[in-house]
Amino acid sequence: xxxxxxxxxxxxxxxxxxxxxxxxxxxxxxxxxxxxxxxxxxxxxxxxxxxxxxxxxxxxxxxxxxxxxxxxxxxxxxxxxxxxxxxxxxxxxxxxxxxxxxxxxxxxxxxxxxxxxxxxxxxxxxxxxxxxxxxxxxxxxxxxxxxxxxxxxxxxxxxxxxxxxxxxxxxxxxxxxxxxxxxxxxxxxxxxxxxxxxxxxxxxxxxxxxxxxxxxxxxxxxxxxxxxxxxxxxxxxxxxxxxxxxxxxxxxxxxxxxxxxxxxxxxxxxxxxxxxxxxxxxxxxxxxxxxxxxxxxxxxxxxxxxxxxxxxx
Amino acid sequence: xxxxxxxxxxxxxxxxxxxxxxxxxxxxxxxxxxxxxxxxxxxxxxxxxxxxxxxxxxxxxxxxxxxxxxxxxxxxxxxxxxxxxxxxxxxxxxxxxxxxxxxxxxxxxxxxxxxxxxxxxxxxxxxxxxxxxxxxxxxxxxxxxxxxxxxxxxxxxxxxxxxxxxxxxxxxxxxxxxxxxxxxxxxxxxxxxxxxxxxxxxxxxxxxxxxxxxxxxxxxxxxxxxxxxxxxxxxxxxxxxxxxxxxxxxxxxxxxxxxxxxxxxxxxxxxxxxxxxxxxxxxxxxxxxxxxxxxxxxxxxxxxxxxxxxxxx
Numbered sequence: 322x323x324x325x326x327x328x329x330x331x332x333x334x335x336x337x338x339x340x341x342x343x344x345x346x347x348x349x350x351x352x353x354x355x356x357x358x359x360x361x362x363x364x365x366x367x368x369x370x371x372x373x374x375x376x377x378x379x380x381x382x383x384x385x386x387x388x389x390x391x392x393x394x395x396x397x398x399x400x401x402x403x404x405x406x407x408x409x410x411x412x413x414x415x416x417x418x419x420x421x422x423x424x425x426x427x428x429x430x431x432x433x434x435x436x437x438x439x440x441x442x443x444x445x446x447x448x449x450x451x452x453x454x455x456x457x458x459x460x461x462x463x464x465x466x467x468x469x470x471x472x473x474x475x476x477x478x479x480x481x482x483x484x485x486x487x488x489x490x491x492x493x494x495x496x497x498x499x500x501x502x503x504x505x506x507x508x509x510x511x512x513x514x515x516x517x518x519x520x521x522x523x524x525x526x527x528x529x530x531x532x533x534x535x536x537x538x539x540x541x542x543x544x545x546x547x548x549x550x551x552x553x554x555x556x557x558x559x560x561x562x563x564x565x566x567x568x569x570x571x572x573x574x575x576x577x578x579x580x581x582x583x584x585x586x587x588x589x590x591x592x593x594x595x596x597x598x599x600x601x602x603x604x605x606x607x608x609x610x611x612x613x614x615x616x617x618x619x620x621x622x623x624x625x626x627x628x629x630x631x632x633x634x
Numbered sequence: 635x636x637x638x639x640x641x642x643x644x645x646x647x648x649x650x651x652x653x654x655x656x657x658x659x660x661x662x663x664x665x666x667x668x669x670x671x672x673x674x675x676x677x678x679x680x681x682x683x684x685x686x687x688x689x690x691x692x693x694x695x696x697x698x699x700x701x702x703x704x705x706x707x708x709x710x711x712x713x714x715x716x717x718x719x720x721x722x723x724x725x726x727x728x729x730x731x732x733x734x735x736x737x738x739x740x741x742x743x744x745x746x747x748x749x750x751x752x753x754x755x756x757x758x759x760x761x762x763x764x765x766x767x768x769x770x771x772x773x774x775x776x777x778x779x780x781x782x783x784x785x786x787x788x789x790x791x792x793x794x795x796x797x798x799x800x801x802x803x804x805x806x807x808x809x810x811x812x813x814x815x816x817x818x819x820x821x822x823x824x825x826x827x828x829x830x831x832x833x834x835x836x837x838x839x840x841x842x843x844x845x846x847x848x849x850x851x852x853x854x855x856x857x858x859x860x861x862x863x864x865x866x867x868x869x870x871x872x873x874x875x876x877x878x879x880x881x882x883x884x885x886x887x888x889x890x891x892x893x894x895x896x897x898x899x900x901x902x903x904x905x906x907x908x909x910x911x912x913x914x915x916x917x918x919x920x921x922x923x924x925x926x927x928x929x930x931x932x933x934x935x936x937x938x939x940x941x942x943x944x945x946x947x
Contacts, residue, residue, distance in 0.1 A: 408817045528841040540855035579935035622892035
């Protein structure tokens with residue numbers, strides 16, 4: 322039984338960026354998150370694919386030790402996202418969304434897994450997120466949820482029902498403002514905490530993340546890469562690394578959360594360095610370790626010996 | 635003789651934000667930077683004001699121990715900037731710029747000061763920046779320059795002449811891309827280093843700063859305030875705190891630079907918490923110390939005990 326279960330989309334994406342283009346490429350929120358988390362804990366994925374889904378997708382999950390018994394095979398086509406990015410890689414422009422087999426997806430969680438330590442409700446219809454959470458016989462000790470503007474606009478009631486029962490919400494900056502009706506992120510975090518999640522993680526693309534806990538705020542930058550080739554999946558890889566690491570730790574704390582944020586940021590930096598999931602595939606411990614060391618050097622500074630010594634007069 | 639000399643504008647600003655409005659308020663690049671730096675070292679300001687400039691401006695500088703003998707009095711009116719911000723406080727919308735006495739400003743530096751440890755060429759016409767730098771009998775050991783899109787667009791040759799002789803350039807994100815012709819900030823930094831400055835500080839408003847040195851990158855967030863009331867002067871206050879602190883240290887190093895960046899960010903957070911220079915006035919050591927402690931908690935995380943232990947398999 323995997324320690325971490327991830328529910329979300331498994332997709333075939335068509336992506337164009339200033340650096341190239343891929344068609345019918347492996348993707349989806351659960352797929353990215355699962356690969357990323359696989360470096361830190363044992364993962365099972367719940368999702369659905371269609372008749373056009375290539376065996377390569379399963380092979381890749383298998384090679385990373387991801388349990389994919391929870392991926393159903395539909396008789397329709399696989400969910401597909403078509404989008405492009407201009408030089409401002411922070412903004413995805415959706416050209417087309419073909420829901421296909423997602424429309425009739427009704428995950429039967431207990432059929433495959435009946436418990437887990439951690440549940441990640443990756444970006445998908447909040448009705449599906451709720452059903453999975455609701456049908457688990459025992460509530461996992463950590464429940465994390467991701468969502469997007471589309472669900473805030475079109476299924477707010479359903480989304481709020483999910484939020485009332487989770488621990489951590491990851492969401493992007495504009496969506497945090499949309500969901501809370503507050504412009505100041507400090508105010509937005511307070512408002513969203515009232516909806517349920519004790520911890521809010523605000524994703525800011527190339528600017529990193531801001532994490533609002535009960536009594537503390539943590540800021541972590543994105544890794545400044547020479548070139549971001551394809552930002553698709555950055556948020557899912559971030560969440561996968563974060564949640565995978567947290568699941569691997571015996572006790573949850575603000576410290577473990579902060580370490581997880583840095584690990585998630587490192588995993589996201591691998592993801593965006595190449596198209597589709599290529600940047601996330603087959604990473605070595607050494608590569609991950611080096612990236613984490615770079616992250617540490619990116620934000621550390623010597624303690625400030627001031628206040629009496631430093632300030633004048 | 636002050637250790638740090640700042641050349642730049644002294645202004646009377648008209649500012650409107652969603653949180654209020656001020657008219658003929660104290661401002662200007664040298665004024666903000668001078669107040670901010672005054673908490674860390676002894677400062678002298680070079681600039682010009684007109685007949686309409688209130689005594690209050692000089693009183694405020696005096697109260698902060700800033701030497702203002704370098705501020706000339708013109709028979710014209712004071713330079714004035716009129717601008718507004720919407721809820722996206724990252725972008726200033728200029729409504730009017732009255733150069734007034736700035737047009738004939740020809741600073742006679744050696745008349746007042748003939749040497750300094752550090753020179754800060756705050757945002758002003760690059761011709762003026764160059765003249766000041768060129769007429770100092772001895773080159774200061776640290777020369778920092780700030781500029782803006784207007785000079786990149788209209789006086790690029792003159793600006794490049796300045797850049798070829800400075801140590802550190804502070805510039806905002808869009809301007810770094812404009813000046814270098816590169817979208818990736820890593821590439822932009824490399825390109826700008828070729829123009830002269832060994833260190834590039836990219837200001838990203840509410841997202842903080844990215845600092846590119848010869849062999850290292852440092853990222854520092856902006857302090858997440860409940861409310862930013864008026865972002866005017868944030869960059870100047872940041873630079874003032876940074877440069878003031880660096881000037882107070884006997885030896886320059888990457889460590890001192892990083893500490894200075896955090897101090898500058900703290901000073902900027904005071905600046906934007908109120909209109910005009912109010913947030914920067916009369917701060918106590920305790921207030922500054924508390925803000926620096928909050929900054930430290932904002933970015934610190936426990937070392938990662940992983941790579942063998944943490945990663946799977």
